[in-house]
Amino acid sequence: MSSGIFGLEEVLRDLDLTSEEIDEAMDDISKEVATEILDKAIANVNGPKNMAIGKVKKSGKKIEKVESKKSNRIKSIKRFMNRFRKKNDIPYPVSVNTGNLKKSLKIRKMGKGRRKVYADINIANYACHVHDGTSRMKARPFLDDAVDEVMDSDKYLDIAGKIIDDILNK
Template identity: 45%
Template sequence: MGGIYGIDEVLRDLDMIDEEIDEAVDEIAKEVAVEILDLAVNNVNGPDTKYLQYSEPPYPVGTPTGTLKRSVKLKKVGKNKYKVFADMQVARYAWWIHEGNKFMEARPFLDDAVKNVMDTRKYIEIGNKIIENILNR
């Protein structure tokens, strides 16, 4: 049976390229999530609260026990999707720190980490590095 000569090799190469693109997108998503995680942890990596002055900026959030810092986690939630969150099972008060209440100002340590990564366009730097590594294989 005849056919287009070399089509099998072309299709095999296209499948490999498709797999590499999927791997790259997943790696980019994970690296960006790790960057957000690191910034969020840094936002809650302050000194023991007994040494904080109320006039100081909201970051870093004081950590007398480190529980809030330990609650900030990264989880893969789907294909090319990662979630950075404060585990409420570890630090039930994380939501109140993040959102604030009538007694204290909100300190959105997660939202600010995402905003920082987006504003600094760090995700482009991460993506370019990963794509460059793939192309240089």
């Protein structure tokens, strides 16, 4: 007569299922959090159209913009207000010339439960200059600020809690 635990195979099968569900949950959580970060980064670079950029004709020649008295007045007001801007103020949102910076923001799956939000340099090779700044331009860390905003708001905990609740309530 042999002794054994009856139903051990079923318990082990359930544990394997649980492990798969945990991997799936981690993947869902990383996807949702990365999407939230991407949305915040897009909001950071989704500024107004830069009106200082001249339009280009089909022939390739630039059309010079005629300055009006009103636009000159606005520029002088902006210069005056910039004097009072705090040194650490970050000029958000980033103004838009072509929209390539916004189009370059992507999510890539890096493995089980891991995602990366990044700016594709093949689309906007200047993304690092905007993000990190240059000797002539202040840094506007649109990706770092998006990550900080999501993490500081505990939005990721809400996302994780909802996904885990859905799995437990199946």
